[in-house]
Amino acid sequence: MKSGKKSIFPKIILLFMLLPLGIPFLIPEIGLAYSGVTYQLIAKEKIVALTFDDGPHPIYTPQILDILDQYQAKATFFMIGSRMEEYPDIAKEVSARGHLIGNHTYTHPDNLRTLSPKELKWEIDQCQLSMQRIAGQNTYLFRPPRGILNQEIIKIVQDKGYTIVLWGICTFNRSAPTPEMMATRVINYAHPGLIVLLHDGRTDFRWKDVVATRLIVENLSRQGYRFVTLEELKPGNKPH
Numbered sequence: 001m002k003s004g005k006k007s008i009f010p011k012i013i014l015l016f017m018l019l020p021l022g023i024p025f026l027i028p029e030i031g032l033a034y035s036g037v038t039y040q041l042i043a044k045e046k047i048v049a050l051t052f053d054d055g056p057h058p059i060y061t062p063q064i065l066d067i068l069d070q071y072q073a074k075a076t077f078f079m080i081g082s083r084m085e086e087y088p089d090i091a092k093e094v095s096a097r098g099h100l101i102g103n104h105t106y107t108h109p110d111n112l113r114t115l116s117p118k119e120l121k122w123e124i125d126q127c128q129l130s131m132q133r134i135a136g137q138n139t140y141l142f143r144p145p146r147g148i149l150n151q152e153i154i155k156i157v158q159d160k161g162y163t164i165v166l167w168g169i170c171t172f173n174r175s176a177p178t179p180e181m182m183a184t185r186v187i188n189y190a191h192p193g194l195i196v197l198l199h200d201g202r203t204d205f206r207w208k209d210v211v212a213t214r215l216i217v218e219n220l221s222r223q224g225y226r227f228v229t230l231e232e233l234k235p236g237n238k239p240h
């Protein structure tokens with residue numbers, strides 16, 4: 001009798017063959033996976049890492065901070081350097097309230113693959129300088145805009161001492177146009193160590209992420225989940 005499961009095994013074998021070679025491999029909910037890039041935390045206990053990209057934003061970021069405080073939740077904000085320059089008080093506030101800030105480039109280029117190595121390094125360095133000067137943080141966590149990578153980018157970023165972090169699930173998806181649907185996607189997929197991608201800036205409809213954040217944190221807190229930063233992924237830190 002043939003079952004659907006049968007066809008999975010060659011794929012798993014292929015995955016283990018390809019990952020050490022650095023060849024990207026397609027996995028569900030994630031897309032192309034690269035070796036040496038973090039997609040989730042290794043954890044047995046009920047912890048989830050919420051991450052917010054593209055801020056700081058003068059309205060949405062403070063709203064998210066208030067929700068997180070209400071549930072004693074901590075999160076990681078991958079900020080754009082030029083936005084930190086524009087809204088330094090918000091970036092400072094994120095840091096002061098115990099959250100981690102990560103590097104999301106200085107200008108958020110649409111596709112890092114089109115940049116020269118020199119331009120890529122400038123994007124990273126400028127963002128890091130803003131982060132240090134404004135928020136007093138030096139986290140060496142990097143997330144590429146739109147998750148776009150290739151082997152050359154990975155090597156340049158890692159050679160600079162950064163840990164590259166993507167995510168296990170993103171709330172922004174065509175199949176989830178409402179905040180309720182965005183939250184449900186995450187809640188249904190929740191498992192220990194899950195890294196969730198939300199957004200707090202760059203467009204005007206991030207109010208949806210604010211509402212979704214509340215629903216996610218409310219529901220998963222009730223299920224006994226804790227919300228942690230990506231602190232343990234900082235270079236030099238021991239795994240969880």
Ligand SMILES: [Zn+2]
Pocket residue numbers: 053054104108144145146
């Ligand atoms: Zn982004």
